[in-house]
Amino acid sequence: xxxxALDVQGVSVAYGGGRLxxxxxxxxxxxxxxxxxxxxxxAGKSTLxxxxxxxxxxxRGQVQVFGQPVRQAQKAGMxxxxxxxxxxxxxxxxxxxxxxxxxxxxxMGLLRRPSAADREAVQAALAxxxxxxxxxxxxxxxxxxxxxxxxLARALAQDARLLLLDEPFGGVDVGTSEDITGLxxxxxxxxxxxxxxxxxxxxxETFCDDVALIEGRTVLTAGPTAQTLTAENLALTFGGRSxxxxxxxxxxxxxxxx
Amino acid sequence: xxxxxxxxxxPLGYDFMLRALLVSSLVGAVCAVLSCFIxxxxxxxxGDAISHAVLPGVVLxxxxxxxxxxxxxxxxxxxxxxxxxxxSRSRVKEDTVIGVVFTALFSLGLVMISRVSSDVHLSHILFxxxxxxxxxxxWQTVIAGAAxxxxxxxxxxxxxLYVFDPTHARSIGLNTGFLYAALLVILALTxxxxxxxxxxxxxxxxxxxxxxxxxxxxxxxxxxMGLAVATGVLSxxxxxxxxxxxxxxxxxxxxxxxxxLFGLAFLFAPKHGQLARRRQQRLEREAELQG
Numbered sequence: 001x002x003x004x005a006l007d008v009q010g011v012s013v014a015y016g017g018g019r020l021x022x023x024x025x026x027x028x029x030x031x032x033x034x035x036x037x038x039x040x041x042x043a044g045k046s047t048l049x050x051x052x053x054x055x056x057x058x059x060r061g062q063v064q065v066f067g068q069p070v071r072q073a074q075k076a077g078m079x080x081x082x083x084x085x086x087x088x089x090x091x092x093x094x095x096x097x098x099x100x101x102x103x104x105x106x107x108m109g110l111l112r113r114p115s116a117a118d119r120e121a122v123q124a125a126l127a128x129x130x131x132x133x134x135x136x137x138x139x140x141x142x143x144x145x146x147x148x149x150x151x152l153a154r155a156l157a158q159d160a161r162l163l164l165l166d167e168p169f170g171g172v173d174v175g176t177s178e179d180i181t182g183l184x185x186x187x188x189x190x191x192x193x194x195x196x197x198x199x200x201x202x203x204x205e206t207f208c209d210d211v212a213l214i215e216g217r218t219v220l221t222a223g224p225t226a227q228t229l230t231a232e233n234l235a236l237t238f239g240g241r242s243x244x245x246x247x248x249x250x251x252x253x254x255x256x257x258x
Numbered sequence: 259x260x261x262x263x264x265x266x267x268x269p270l271g272y273d274f275m276l277r278a279l280l281v282s283s284l285v286g287a288v289c290a291v292l293s294c295f296i297x298x299x300x301x302x303x304x305g306d307a308i309s310h311a312v313l314p315g316v317v318l319x320x321x322x323x324x325x326x327x328x329x330x331x332x333x334x335x336x337x338x339x340x341x342x343x344x345x346s347r348s349r350v351k352e353d354t355v356i357g358v359v360f361t362a363l364f365s366l367g368l369v370m371i372s373r374v375s376s377d378v379h380l381s382h383i384l385f386x387x388x389x390x391x392x393x394x395x396x397w398q399t400v401i402a403g404a405a406x407x408x409x410x411x412x413x414x415x416x417x418x419l420y421v422f423d424p425t426h427a428r429s430i431g432l433n434t435g436f437l438y439a440a441l442l443v444i445l446a447l448t449x450x451x452x453x454x455x456x457x458x459x460x461x462x463x464x465x466x467x468x469x470x471x472x473x474x475x476x477x478x479x480x481x482x483m484g485l486a487v488a489t490g491v492l493s494x495x496x497x498x499x500x501x502x503x504x505x506x507x508x509x510x511x512x513x514x515x516x517x518x519l520f521g522l523a524f525l526f527a528p529k530h531g532q533l534a535r536r537r538q539q540r541l542e543r544e545a546e547l548q549g
Binding site: 053054055071074075076077079080081083086087088089092093094095098102103105106108110111112113138154158 | 425
């Protein structure tokens with residue numbers, strides 16, 4: 001059997017102060033599948049992404065991407081990462097097209113001049129997120145949803161085999177949200193693997209093959225969506241405070257009034 | 259009329275003037291290219307720090323009879339390492355550490371000068387002396403400047419990506435540690451090349467003002483570089499030329515010209531200038547009142 005797209009084995013990480021930010025987390029993602037990462041704010045979703053990317057060094061455990069150490073996979077351009085919020089200067093003198101072109105930069109030659117193939121990939125990525133008309137705008141001139149689309153296009157242009165998307169649905173309108181879901185399905189159909197964190201429990205079943213539930217700074221359970229997304233598991237994940245009960249199943253019982 | 263023209267053209271008749279114009283415009287161009295990265299990265303203070311911190315190296319190089327660029331460059335790198343070392347091992351904030359380190363090294367340089375031979379002209383190191391540049395110093399300047407320029411142009415796109423979005427740079431496999439170090443080394447090299455022209459104290463202006471002026475004029479990085487180089491070279495030529503009539507202080511004349519250009523951009527830049535912004539705000543208000 002070929003190596004999994006993503007293999008997180010028993011990983012623990014700590015922040016500077018020594019407090020554990022992730023505790024013995026294990027997660028496997030097979031190629032061509034979409035895994036939804038669900039959990040409350042502060043449960044450790046973004047931390048898991050940063051750990052996978054190697055921004056937080058693990059104390060224990062290891063992360064492999066297609067059977068390789070993460071750094072090696074990054075150098076091969078295999079991993080595209082879209083953080084929850086882009087920590088960039090929005091007044092920076094770059095256009096949307098410039099930003100999307102940066103997705104291709106790892107594979108350009110010594111002087112990093114974009115080739116015709118690079119330009120085509122950028123054009124296609126812009127079209128895929130319907131941002132072609134905004135390609136020449138300075139990035140600060142975009143609305144919130146357009147900014148999300150621009151940075152998604154950068155990840156698409158990278159043409160990576162594994163995509164890590166941290167809350168791509170945060171702060172976008174329904175139309176954009178549906179566009180992104182369709183985009184992820186297309187990617188998976190094309191053999192790409194996607195790990196995506198979200199708050200939207202209702203939509204999980206419609207586009208995720210797998211679900212991983214995060215609670216208390218670890219992966220509580222993970223597996224195919226239908227088996228994993230049970231009322232019981234959701235109650236464990238959200239501590240009985242699930243904001244959105246699962247429509248197909250019995251909702252978790254409301255907690256008693258004390 | 260003829261007399262005026264003759265007077266105006268007089269400086270161009272001197273070898274030392276032609277040499278000064280050549281050196282200062284080369285330095286102006288190199289500094290301007292780098293200034294685009296430094297201003298966007300927010301490293302103005304770092305530039306100021308390294309330029310002051312080269313002083314003890316320059317004095318030592320003089321004492322040991324080495325080329326001044328060698329001493330200055332070594333001294334600059336030591337200051338950067340010291341800043342990094344202290345910052346990573348203490349709770350003191352970065353700008354404070356930078357301030358402490360560069361004033362310490364600068365003071366050390368001043369004490370060293372006062373203790374050694376009076377042959378080291380303090381004012382030439384502090385304020386530059388491009389009109390009196392020797393053949394030897396000219397070559398040192400040209401080599402340091404050319405090396406810095408070549409490095410920036412080769413690494414241009416990776417440096418830009420690193421400055422804009424280091425997280426993404428790392429994600430796609432770029433070596434961000436290397437790019438950080440490269441930018442610092444290029445900064446030190448550029449400062450060294452500009453020492454003879456504007457001196458230790460004013461180098462920082464060359465490293466930020468052209469970039470700041472260009473940033474007000476455009477929203478595209480490649481155009482920003484072009485505009486920065488244009489203002490940098492123009493300032494160097496005008497400043498050096500003016501200093502002939504003012505009898506000295508060439509570095510200050512160059513920097514003053516840069517400042518005037520910045521002031522003009524601040525007021526009159528087509529989109530980000532004060533007048534344009536006011537007009538834009540007025541139009542928006544009126545549009546809101548109407549509809």
